[in-house]
Each structure stands twice: as C-alpha cells, then as structure tokens.
Amino acid sequence: MSSYQFRADPAGDAAAPVIFLFHGTGGDENQFFELAGQLLPGVRRVAPRGDVREQGALRYFRRTGEGVYDMDDLALRTRAMSEFVREQTGSASRVIGLGYSNGANILASMQFARPDLFDQTVLMHPLIPFAPPAVDFAGRQVLITAGRRDPIAPASATQVLADYFSANGAQTKLAWHEGGHELRQDELTAIQAFL
Numbered sequence: 001m002s003s004y005q006f007r008a009d010p011a012g013d014a015a016a017p018v019i020f021l022f023h024g025t026g027g028d029e030n031q032f033f034e035l036a037g038q039l040l041p042g043v044r045r046v047a048p049r050g051d052v053r054e055q056g057a058l059r060y061f062r063r064t065g066e067g068v069y070d071m072d073d074l075a076l077r078t079r080a081m082s083e084f085v086r087e088q089t090g091s092a093s094r095v096i097g098l099g100y101s102n103g104a105n106i107l108a109s110m111q112f113a114r115p116d117l118f119d120q121t122v123l124m125h126p127l128i129p130f131a132p133p134a135v136d137f138a139g140r141q142v143l144i145t146a147g148r149r150d151p152i153a154p155a156s157a158t159q160v161l162a163d164y165f166s167a168n169g170a171q172t173k174l175a176w177h178e179g180g181h182e183l184r185q186d187e188l189t190a191i192q193a194f195l
Contacts, residue, residue: 004048004049004051004081004084005029005048005049005051006029006046006047006048006049006084006088007029007030007033007045007046007047007049008044008045008046008047008088009044009045009046011044012044014090014091014092015091015092015093016042016043016044016092016093017040017042017043017044017092017093017094017095017096018043018044018045018046018088018089018090018092018094018095018096019036019040019043019044019045019046019096019097019098020046020047020048020085020088020095020096020097020098020107020118021033021036021045021046021047021098021099021103022047022048022050022060022097022098022099022100022102022103022104022106022107023047023049023050023058023099023100023102023103024100024101024102024103024125025050025054025057025058025059025101025102026057026058027058027100027103028049028050028058029047029048029049030047031047031100032047032098032100033045033047035188036098039188039191039192039195040096040192040195043096044092046088048081048084050102050103050106051077052073052077059102060077060081060102060103060105060106061073061074061077061078061102061105061106061109062074066152067127067129067152068129069105069129069130071130074106074109077106078106078109078110078112078113079113081106081110082110082113082114082117085097085110085117085118086117094119094120095117095118095119095120096118096119096120096121096122096195097110097111097117097118097120097121097122098121098122098124098191099121099122099123099124099126100124100125100183101124101125101126101127101152101153101181103124104123104124104125104126105126105127105128107121107123107126108121108123108126108128108132108161109128111135111137111140111142112132112133112135115135115136115137115140118140119139119140119141120140120141120142120143120194120195121140121141121142121143122143122145122191122194122195123142123143123144123145123161124144124145124146124183124187124191125145125146125147125150125152125153125181125183126144126146126153126158126161127152127153127154127157128157128161129157132164134168135168136168136169137165137168137169137170138169138170139169140169140170140171141170141171141172141173141194142162142165142170142171142172142173143172143173143174143175143190143191143194144158144161144162144165144172144173144174144175145174145175145176145177145183145187145190145191146158146174146175146176146177147176147177147178147179147180147181147182147184148176148177148178148179149178149179149180150179150180150181151180151181152180152181153181155176158174159174162174173190173194175187175190175191
C-alpha cells in the first residue's frame with residue numbers, strides 16, 4: 001500500500017466516477033477539492049498531497065531547477081502515485097485526473113507510464129521538458145489548458161505535448177487563455193464542458 005496523505009469523499013457507490021486531484025507547487029490536497037465538486041457534482045474526489053518539499057512548498061517530485069526534473073525521482077514517484085491511484089480507483093465506472101502545474105506534470109507522467117489508468121485527464125499548465133514514449137491512448141480523452149504568455153510552461157512546449165497526445169491516439173483538446181501561469185474563468189468553463 002502506498003502512503004500518501006490525502007483527502008477523499010466517504011466511500012459511496014463503488015461504481016461511481018472518481019476524480020483524482022493533483023495540486024500545484026505550494027498547494028495541498030484542498031486546492032481543487034471544492035472546485036471539483038462544483039465542476040462535476042456527484043463524482044467521488046480523491047486528492048493526494050505531494051510528499052516532496054522544496055523550500056517548504058509541497059510538490060510531487062524533485063527538480064534541480066525551474067523546468068529541470070530529477071528524472072530518477074520522477075520515475076520512482078510516478079510508480080508510487082500510479083499504485084496509489086490504482087488502489088483508490090476500485091470499480092469506478094470512469095477515472096478522471098485533474099492536475100495543475102506540478103500536479104499536471106505528475107499526472108502526465110503517470111499517463112506515459114500507465115496509459116490505461118485514466119479515462120479522462122485535465123492537464124492545467126503542464127510542462128514536460130522531455131520526449132515521452134510512444135504509447136496507445138486510444139479511447140482516452142485529454143484536455144490541456146494553458147496561458148499563451150506562461151513564463152513557466154511555454155506555449156511551444158504545450159503545443160508539442162498536445163500534438164504528442166493526438167499522435168498517440170488520444171482525443172485531445174487544447175484550451176488557451178491570453179495570460180500566464182494563473183488559472184482563469186474561461187479555463188474553468190472549458191474544463192467543465194470537457195468533463
């Protein structure tokens with residue numbers, strides 16, 4: 001059993017859809033919990049807390065600089081989080097992942113390693129500074145939301161990631177706003193429509 005601290009709805013209908021919520025750097029398991037309930041009423045929510053600290057801020061994996069990932073640590077923590085997701089999924093009829101920034105990055109990394117884990121994913125402002133492996137995402141849906149002027153996750157890298165998912169069979173949507181790394185209302189509207 002993996003040992004993440006997490007927040008979750010009480011176990012109800014085992015077949016109900018479940019959404020996993022992954023916070024950004026400096027956030028915690030509460031960051032998207034209420035929002036997810038508003039976006040998708042009735043869904044079972046599971047929000048794991050990142051177990052890596054960077055200058056006091058919680059994250060899901062280590063990095064050596066902005067946009068420079070510790071790839072060994074990422075691989076280790078991707079396996080651990082994938083196991084956690086599998087344990088918490090049960091017999092859910094639909095498995096959804098939603099992550100922001102660092103949370104989007106661990107979510108994407110799980111998709112590369114285990115393309116069967118999630119039916120739908122929402123990657124908000126992801127940055128994947130490496131070439132992911134070719135895998136089969138047939139039947140999977142991916143929404144990427146991003147800011148055209150994001151200084152942390154450049155628009156060019158976001159487009160490359162969207163092209164990767166499309167080329168590997170995912171039904172892929174890309175929703176832009178004109179700002180930076182912040183979340184905006186039109187982004188949340190696109191997420192609600194997608195879900």
